[in-house]
Amino acid sequence: MNFAIEVHPHEDETLTSWVIRNAIANGSDPRSFAIAAFKKDSTWYRDIDRYIPYEKVVQLSLLCSLSQEGIRALTLESLIQNLSHKTHKDNPYSKWQLITPIGLKGAIRTNGFYFCPKCLVMDDAYLKKQWKLAWVVACPIHKNLLLLSCENCGQVFSPHKITYENPYLCYCTNCGFNLSASTTEYVNQEVLVFQEQLSQVAFKDDFMEIDFPLIENNRKDLFLTLTLFLSLFVHMNQKEKFAGIFKYLNMNDKHAFRTSNNTTFARMHIKDKEHLLFIISNLFKLSLNEIVTLLRDSEMAQNGFKRTFRNLSPTAEYIFNRLDTKKIFKPSRSLSREIVPKSKEEVERLFDEIREYIKI
Secondary structure, eight states, rough: OOOOOOOOOOOTTTTHHHHHHHHHTTTSSSHHHHHHHHOOHHHHSSTTTTTTHHHHHHHHHHHSOOOOOHHHHHHSHHHHHSSSSOTTTOTTTSOTTTTTOEETTEEOOOOOOOOOGGGGTTOOOBGGGGGOOOOOOOTTTTBBBBBBBBBOOOOOOOOGGSSSSOOOBBBBTTOOOBBGOOOBBOHHHHHHHHEEEHHHHHOOOOOTTOOOSSSSHHHHHHHHHHHHHHHHHHHTTOOOOGHHHHHHTTOOSSSSSSSOOTSSSSOOOOOHHHHHHHHHHHHTSSSSSHHHHHHHTOOOOOHHHHTSSOOOOHHHHHTTTTOOOOOOOOOOOOOOSSOOOHHHHHHHHHHHHHHTTTOO
């Protein structure tokens, strides 16, 4: 099978989106089209926007005009090397901190495809790479928060399941609800600016007019530092002793997270993400020494700062080395009553009770 009709990808389009649009253009549904292209049903249910095996890239390249490099460019594979110390070669299916995972229960996806309802009704609608990034919480065009599921039936947005009879991204594949009519909220403007700065660095390695407090002005330092602070502020939100930091960063009300504190940032509710990004955006307006002072004044020690992170960015290492080394010990439990010696009579009575068991 070769593509009888081939639609060309947009610059910021995902591989899943491109396959869907080609399937519809060729009179097929995405699942059947993918099986014919990849020779395997399970490939279509994996997150091919994140990583696609080499042999599948070869198979797809033989059916279309795109080169193998052009197909890989539709994935986030190259981006992960800019966001962390890992590469896709370490373990392509391991957890990637700042990439939203799709989550699977059989063939049902439980997470992963965020969308802007207004973008879905635009001419030539498609799925954007930015919507897969954990820090992207809003559409920069329409300035509203992204959505994850259908507000009518609650099913996670599942564009991979659309059919040829109803080939539009804007309709829920479960109940048929028009997703473009979904209710959404405008994003905090400071969060939107911060989100776009992060995306500018991630995709273009462009730090122009961006003054982040970093030791090394590069992508790995930025995103490793960001990951650490996102986790740290979730932890600090639970501790009353750190209330002063939140107040200093213009967050006076304690945030009640909608998702578990053990959930990674990439899996958090969109409002929880917006809250954390607002805090970090204000933190990143400070100098490094101001950040150190803020943490020290709140009695943040080295062990609390590093927590479970094995790899610290150069910036995090700089902060870590300037915090106190003391460990925080929990106070021992106070005794509920005073211990006093037993009387002679009590001792003799107790001894009488065990005498018969003692051989003299």
